[in-house]
Amino acid sequence: MAAIKLMDSRLDLFESIFKRAQRIRFEYSPPNLTSVLVLVPDQPDLTTTPIIEQTLGILNRPKASPIIAQSLPNTTDELSISNLVLDHAPDLIVLQRHLLQGEHAWNRGFGGVVQSLIQHHATPILVLPTPVNDARAPSTVRTIAGIVDQPLNNHDLVNWASTFCASGATLCLHHIEAEDQFERIMKAIERIPELNTETARTTLKSELMQEAQRFLDHCQLTLEQYRPDVTVQHSVEMAPVQHGYLTWITQTQPELIVLDMLDATKALNRGIADALAMQFTDLPFLLL
Known part of the structure; x- marks a missing residue:
C-alpha cells in the first residue's frame, strides 16, 4: 500500500x-532603490570607508544620497539590528560577512546577523566579503x-x-x-x-x-x-x-x-x- x-x-x-x-x-519590474541601509562596525572612518565605496561600486551609483550608514557597537544584539531595519524600512540592507563576530569567522558562511535578518525581514541583503580590502572589489x-x-x-x-x-x-x-x-x-x-x-x-x-x-x-x-x-x-x-x-x-x-x-x-x-x-x-x- x-x-x-x-x-x-x-x-x-x-x-x-x-x-x-x-x-x-x-x-x-525592477526594484526602486530609494533607501539603502549600510550596517558598519563602530570603528574609525578608515575602516568603514571601503565598505561604503564598495557598496556604491556594486550599486553603480556615484552619489551617496540613498546610503544610510549605521555604526554598530560590538555589543549590539540581533534584536537591536532588527529594530533598526524596522525603523529605517530600507529597500536594501548592506553589511559585511560575520558582522560583529570578528575576523576569525570570516570564511564560515555569512554569519548569524545575516541569517537572523533573512528569517525576520523580507528586505534583500547585499553581503560584502570580509575583509573588504583583501577582496575582489571592482569599481x-x-x-x-x-x-x-x-x-x-x-x-x-x-x-x-x-x-x-x-x-x-x-x-x-x-x-x-x-x-x-x-x-x-x-x-x-x-x-x-x-x-x-x-x-x-x-x-x-x-x-x-x-x-x-x-x-x-x-x-x-x-x-x-x-x-x-x-x-x-x-x-x-x-x-x-x-x-x-x-x-x-x-x-x-x-x-x-x-x-x-x-x-x-x-x-x-x-x-x-x-x-x-x-x-x-x-x-x-x-x-x-
Missing part, C-alpha cells in the same frame, strides 16, 4: 509537469551570476540582478534540475509495467529542462527590450544541485552572485547558499 501511494504521488508530479506546458513569461560590476533555482517563481531575482547591471555588464542566469530528484521519480515509474520507462525518462527530462529554458528565453527577450545595454546569457542543465552551481560559478567568474534564500514553499533554503558562501569567500552576494 505504501508503495502504491508513493507511485501515486510521483505520477501526480509527473502529470503536473505537463499541465504547466503553457509559455512561462518573465515580468520586468564596476561587469559580470553578475543569477542562480535561477525556481523558474516559476524567480521574477524578483532576475529583476534585482538586472538592476545591479551597469551599462555593458553581462548577466549570466543558470538553472539546474536536481538529478537526484529526477532519478527518484524514475525509480517509481520503473515499477509500473504499463509505462515505457525509456520513453518516460526522455519525455520527462525534456519537459523539465524546457520549462526552465522557456522562462530564461523570455527573460533574455524581455531584458533585450528594456536593458539593451546589458548582455544576457543563460543555461540549463541536469546535475547534482550544489556541485553543479559551484562548478558553474567557478567557470563564470562573476563579481556578484545573486540567489534566493527561500525555496518554493517560502522556507529558508540554506543548502546552496551555505555551499557557495564557503567556496566563494571573496565575492559579494545579493540574497533575496
Whole structure:
C-alpha cells in the first residue's frame, strides 16, 4: 500500500509537469532603490570607508544620497539590528560577512546577523566579503551570476540582478534540475509495467529542462527590450544541485552572485547558499 501511494504521488508530479506546458513569461519590474541601509562596525572612518565605496561600486551609483550608514557597537544584539531595519524600512540592507563576530569567522558562511535578518525581514541583503580590502572589489560590476533555482517563481531575482547591471555588464542566469530528484521519480515509474520507462525518462527530462529554458528565453527577450545595454546569457542543465552551481560559478567568474534564500514553499533554503558562501569567500552576494 505504501508503495502504491508513493507511485501515486510521483505520477501526480509527473502529470503536473505537463499541465504547466503553457509559455512561462518573465515580468520586468525592477526594484526602486530609494533607501539603502549600510550596517558598519563602530570603528574609525578608515575602516568603514571601503565598505561604503564598495557598496556604491556594486550599486553603480556615484552619489551617496540613498546610503544610510549605521555604526554598530560590538555589543549590539540581533534584536537591536532588527529594530533598526524596522525603523529605517530600507529597500536594501548592506553589511559585511560575520558582522560583529570578528575576523576569525570570516570564511564560515555569512554569519548569524545575516541569517537572523533573512528569517525576520523580507528586505534583500547585499553581503560584502570580509575583509573588504583583501577582496575582489571592482569599481564596476561587469559580470553578475543569477542562480535561477525556481523558474516559476524567480521574477524578483532576475529583476534585482538586472538592476545591479551597469551599462555593458553581462548577466549570466543558470538553472539546474536536481538529478537526484529526477532519478527518484524514475525509480517509481520503473515499477509500473504499463509505462515505457525509456520513453518516460526522455519525455520527462525534456519537459523539465524546457520549462526552465522557456522562462530564461523570455527573460533574455524581455531584458533585450528594456536593458539593451546589458548582455544576457543563460543555461540549463541536469546535475547534482550544489556541485553543479559551484562548478558553474567557478567557470563564470562573476563579481556578484545573486540567489534566493527561500525555496518554493517560502522556507529558508540554506543548502546552496551555505555551499557557495564557503567556496566563494571573496565575492559579494545579493540574497533575496
